[in-house]
Amino acid sequence: MRKNSPHIIIIGGGIIGTSIAFHLAKQGTQVTLIEAGELASGSSGACDGLVFMQSKKPGVHLRLAMESLKRFEALQKELPTDIEFRKTGGLVVIETETEYQAMEKYVKEQQAIGLDVQMLDTISTLKNEPFLSPEIIGSTYSPLDAQVNPINLTLGFAMAARKNHAKIMTGVKVKDILVENNQVTGVATTIGKIKADLVVNAAGSMAGLISQMVGIHMPIKPRRGQIVVTHAGKSILKHCLISAKYIAAKHDPALAGKKGQGISMEQTDNGNLLLGSTREFAGFNKENTLSGIRGIIKQTATVLPALKNFQVIRTFAGLRPFTPDGLPILGPVKSLDGFIMAAGHEGDGIALSPITGDLMSQMLLGKKPDICLDPFSPDRFLPDRFSDGRFENKDGI
Numbered sequence: 001m002r003k004n005s006p007h008i009i010i011i012g013g014g015i016i017g018t019s020i021a022f023h024l025a026k027q028g029t030q031v032t033l034i035e036a037g038e039l040a041s042g043s044s045g046a047c048d049g050l051v052f053m054q055s056k057k058p059g060v061h062l063r064l065a066m067e068s069l070k071r072f073e074a075l076q077k078e079l080p081t082d083i084e085f086r087k088t089g090g091l092v093v094i095e096t097e098t099e100y101q102a103m104e105k106y107v108k109e110q111q112a113i114g115l116d117v118q119m120l121d122t123i124s125t126l127k128n129e130p131f132l133s134p135e136i137i138g139s140t141y142s143p144l145d146a147q148v149n150p151i152n153l154t155l156g157f158a159m160a161a162r163k164n165h166a167k168i169m170t171g172v173k174v175k176d177i178l179v180e181n182n183q184v185t186g187v188a189t190t191i192g193k194i195k196a197d198l199v200v201n202a203a204g205s206m207a208g209l210i211s212q213m214v215g216i217h218m219p220i221k222p223r224r225g226q227i228v229v230t231h232a233g234k235s236i237l238k239h240c241l242i243s244a245k246y247i248a249a250k251h252d253p254a255l256a257g258k259k260g261q262g263i264s265m266e267q268t269d270n271g272n273l274l275l276g277s278t279r280e281f282a283g284f285n286k287e288n289t290l291s292g293i294r295g296i297i298k299q300t301a302t303v304l305p306a307l308k309n310f311q312v313i314r315t316f317a318g319l320r321p322f323t324p325d326g327l328p329i330l331g332p333v334k335s336l337d338g339f340i341m342a343a344g345h346e347g348d349g350i351a352l353s354p355i356t357g358d359l360m361s362q363m364l365l366g367k368k369p370d371i372c373l374d375p376f377s378p379d380r381f382l383p384d385r386f387s388d389g390r391f392e393n394k395d396g397i
């Protein structure tokens with residue numbers, strides 16, 4: 001443990017909290033991670049493992065994802081679990097001419113940032129993925145898209161953090177944030193108070209509830225995603241795939257229209273197909289719905305007719321931590337000393353976990369982060385300050 005190291009409490013044992021704990025502990029920082037349930041019992045244990053570059057908004061979001069991607073190979077070696085990182089390459093399946101035109105524009109923007117991505121016609125797409133329907137119009141392909149096992153990655157971060165003397169507490173719920181003279185001094189939990197110099201809110205879709213404990217409104221909402229798992233069949237997919245509608249639904253729900261919310265498809269090493277996923281605002285309800293499951297199967301069967309040879313064995317749902325602008329909320333909340341946000345990764349938390357942990361640890365240790373965190377600042381959602389230092393409360397919260 002470093003001398004004079006601050007004591008940092010992280011709330012949440014999902015992929016974000018454990019990645020931050022790992023990156024901090026590696027540098028000898030005194031870290032305590034507090035998780036209400038089990039590690040990966042939130043969204044990080046109820047999701048796909050796509051490390052997709054093509055689904056990220058061109059701009060800071062895609063830049064962050066590309067930097068994150070670079071870190072996965074090192075983690076594969078460094079972490080004690082098999083994170084099953086596979087550079088499979090990825091395809092975005094295009095079903096209509098309108099989608100083709102929209103994707104052409106999108107791809108140009110991605111290429112301008114340096115992403116290796118190209119448009120493919122129907123024949124080239126079917127050469128890559130022979131089991132797709134010949135009715136599709138084409139696809140976009142990037143060799144950089146990859147996949148990973150999100151649970152093994154979360155557990156790997158936590159185990160490696162523990163090895164570096166981080167304290168990982170599970171089954172302990174944070175009930176309140178302790179504050180003295182506008183400075184966070186620790187947390188109150190189900191097993192008592194714990195003092196700290198800094199408190200990091202990495203509570204995923206529940207991060208808004210944690211912020212409310214100190215009267216700060218963070219617009220993070222749970223966005224449910226349902227997933228269908230099939231039995232392990234013969235290998236029919238070589239890449240990870242999403243549909244162009246998925247990108248539309250993610251970045252511009254109006255564009256997705258009535259034709260569905262878009263799908264993602266991946267096949268595990270065992271042969272199970274993981275088909276996802278809905279994007280719904282249903283509060284904290286994690287139940288599957290018949291219409292959600294039917295929609296996923298119907299849309300997948302249209303582009304992947306071979307699905308008829310697979311049987312569904314399981315369904316589950318997770319809650320993505322949604323933010324209004326689709327970007328995570330990372331950094332200190334200026335109105336309360338020592339209160340730091342690290343949440344709101346929506347459908348990208350697995351892909352962005354390595355870079356988030358790295359940048360957050362730099363920031364928490366008072367260093368200048370390798371990538372400027374200003375676009376992700378919590379203050380972008382906070383009311384403007386009056387000249388006397390008080391805050392204008394636009395939401396009345």
Ligand SMILES: Cc1cc2nc3c(=O)[nH]c(=O)nc-3n(C[C@H](O)[C@H](O)[C@H](O)COP(=O)(O)OP(=O)(O)OC[C@H]3O[C@@H](n4cnc5c(N)ncnc54)[C@H](O)[C@@H]3O)c2cc1C
Pocket residue numbers: 011012013014015016017034035036037038039040041042043044045046047048049050051052172173174175202203204205206210223224225226227276277317318319320321342343344345346347348349350351352
């Ligand atoms: C269906 C679906 C598919 C997805 N697919 C992908 C994908 O392919 N690629 C990708 O990159 N991302 C994907 N995601 C998104 C990804 O799962 C999330 O962005 C990521 O898991 C968020 O991690 P987190 O650590 O912020 O939150 P979580 O994993 O939810 O962790 C937060 C933790 O905080 C704990 N907590 C909350 N309140 C308290 C409290 N008071 N005290 C103590 N602990 C508390 C919770 O118990 C929880 O374990 C998907 C999500 C869903 C739902």
